[in-house]
Amino acid sequence: MENDLKDALAARLLAMGDDEAILGHRDSEWCGHAPILEEDIAFANIALDEIGHAQVWYALHAELLGEDAASYPDELVYRRSAGAFRHAPLLELPKGDWAFSMLRQYLFDLYESVMLAKLADSQNESIAGAAIRIGREEIYHRRHTQTWVRRLGLGTEESNSRMQTALDALWPHVMELFRPLSGDATLIEVGILPNLGDVQTVWEAAIRPWLTESNLAIPEAIPSNYTRTHHTKHLATLLDDLQEVVRLYPEGSW
Amino acid sequence: MPDTQWPEYVVFQQDKPERVHHYAGGVHAPDAEVALLNARDVFVRRPECISLWVVRRDLIFGATSEEISLDPNWFTQFEVPEGRIEKYAVFQKHGPRGVHEYTGTVEGRSSRDALRAALTVYANQDVTVWWVTPEEAIRRSTSDDIAALFAIAETKFYRDEGQYRTQEALRKIKAMRDKEQSSHGE
Numbered sequence: 001m002e003n004d005l006k007d008a009l010a011a012r013l014l015a016m017g018d019d020e021a022i023l024g025h026r027d028s029e030w031c032g033h034a035p036i037l038e039e040d041i042a043f044a045n046i047a048l049d050e051i052g053h054a055q056v057w058y059a060l061h062a063e064l065l066g067e068d069a070a071s072y073p074d075e076l077v078y079r080r081s082a083g084a085f086r087h088a089p090l091l092e093l094p095k096g097d098w099a100f101s102m103l104r105q106y107l108f109d110l111y112e113s114v115m116l117a118k119l120a121d122s123q124n125e126s127i128a129g130a131a132i133r134i135g136r137e138e139i140y141h142r143r144h145t146q147t148w149v150r151r152l153g154l155g156t157e158e159s160n161s162r163m164q165t166a167l168d169a170l171w172p173h174v175m176e177l178f179r180p181l182s183g184d185a186t187l188i189e190v191g192i193l194p195n196l197g198d199v200q201t202v203w204e205a206a207i208r209p210w211l212t213e214s215n216l217a218i219p220e221a222i223p224s225n226y227t228r229t230h231h232t233k234h235l236a237t238l239l240d241d242l243q244e245v246v247r248l249y250p251e252g253s254w
Numbered sequence: 255m256p257d258t259q260w261p262e263y264v265v266f267q268q269d270k271p272e273r274v275h276h277y278a279g280g281v282h283a284p285d286a287e288v289a290l291l292n293a294r295d296v297f298v299r300r301p302e303c304i305s306l307w308v309v310r311r312d313l314i315f316g317a318t319s320e321e322i323s324l325d326p327n328w329f330t331q332f333e334v335p336e337g338r339i340e341k342y343a344v345f346q347k348h349g350p351r352g353v354h355e356y357t358g359t360v361e362g363r364s365s366r367d368a369l370r371a372a373l374t375v376y377a378n379q380d381v382t383v384w385w386v387t388p389e390e391a392i393r394r395s396t397s398d399d400i401a402a403l404f405a406i407a408e409t410k411f412y413r414d415e416g417q418y419r420t421q422e423a424l425r426k427i428k429a430m431r432d433k434e435q436s437s438h439g440e
Binding site: 036037038039041042045136137139140143144147148151 | 259260282283284285291292294295296299401402405406
């Protein structure tokens with residue numbers, strides 16, 4: 001593989017792994033705190049799934065770099081500084097209330113479903129295989145989150161207003177998912193990665209009617225200035241928590 | 255204490271095509287669709303399952319064989335409403351350790367009426383507790399649900415709790431602490 005293609009692919013795989021790992025971590029913060037026991041179990045399941053998906057992408061990233069696929073993901077998650085993470089900043093925002101976390105999960109689930117469906121046809125066989133495997137789990141995520149978006153949107157005055165507040169806060173960040181990395185054009189050219197503009201078109205066609213029918217008004221938001229290489233202040237706080245034990249005991253093993 | 259949570263739904267699970275649906279437990283949910291998703295999360299992540307039914311617990315009418323046999327008027331003294339005839343699903347529990355299993359359907363004008371019909375149809379069976387519920391009250395998973403709800407559990411990698419060896423680790427930590435404490439005492 002040519003070097004610039006390899007670098008581009010490594011960067012994209014890292015971004016996909018980081019998306020899943022950071023969202024999975026934010027979701028896991030609900031463990032023991034969800035509004036009802038059944039939802040606590042459901043959301044913990046989703047958090048675990050996302051972290052599992054991160055491992056899949058990280059493993060492909062590691063293989064490409066000639067690193068150990070089993071141990072390298074830990075290095076990536078526990079020993080990188082904030083500036084090296086490549087997820088969409090949308091996913092690092094604090095978990096907020098239940099409406100915020102549920103809506104963010106839905107926005108991402110739908111993005112991921114569209115992305116995975118297209119990646120299933122990727123010219124890179126490892127990516128295509130992983131996309132098919134991960135896509136099977138995303139069917140359930142999407143069903144769970146879209147069910148709740150609909151119910152909270154159409155529920156009480158309070159649930160609707162919380163959802164609307166969440167949507168107003170999240171919507172400026174959604175474009176972060178679709179902004180290409182510098183090497184993406186190379187990957188799109190050789191059919192490894194779909195055109196992110198196409199992903200966005202499919203995503204919007206699905207998400208807009210669902211939100212509107214859930215009695216939520218889609219804001220005319222100005223896109224955030226944050227990107228996969230320019231994060232909010234919340235990432236550092238998140239990593240303080242996530243990496244706390246490793247920083248205290250750098251040589252610890254478990 | 256009153257239950258301030260959402261209504262409780264009883265969950266019935268089918269493990270294999272040749273097996274009947276059996277009682278799995280209960281979940282709270284605001285409606286049947288969410289109950290089905292919650293049932294999947296609580297009961298189906300690990301074991302094999304091909305179908306789930308959920309039904310609101312307050313729509314299940316139950317009676318033990320003992321209370322029926324002790325009441326000489328059980329079969330006769332109750333009012334049957336004029337209403338339409340409905341189909342009811344019948345569940346039987348055999349013995350104190352058994353769980354309710356789907357038995358079949360009967361028709362009735364009320365739950366009590368349906369249970370009387372069930373007692374007649376399944377008269378010679380050794381049943382500990384009977385349940386009947388209107389067929390219409392049951393939300394069933396469909397073949398469209400298989401991919402989203404059940405198929406993923408088959409291929410999912412997971413560890414049983416024993417594989418984490420936390421007990422072993424805790425014993426080691428405790429032994430270390432005991433040793434430290436005894437050396438401090440010296």
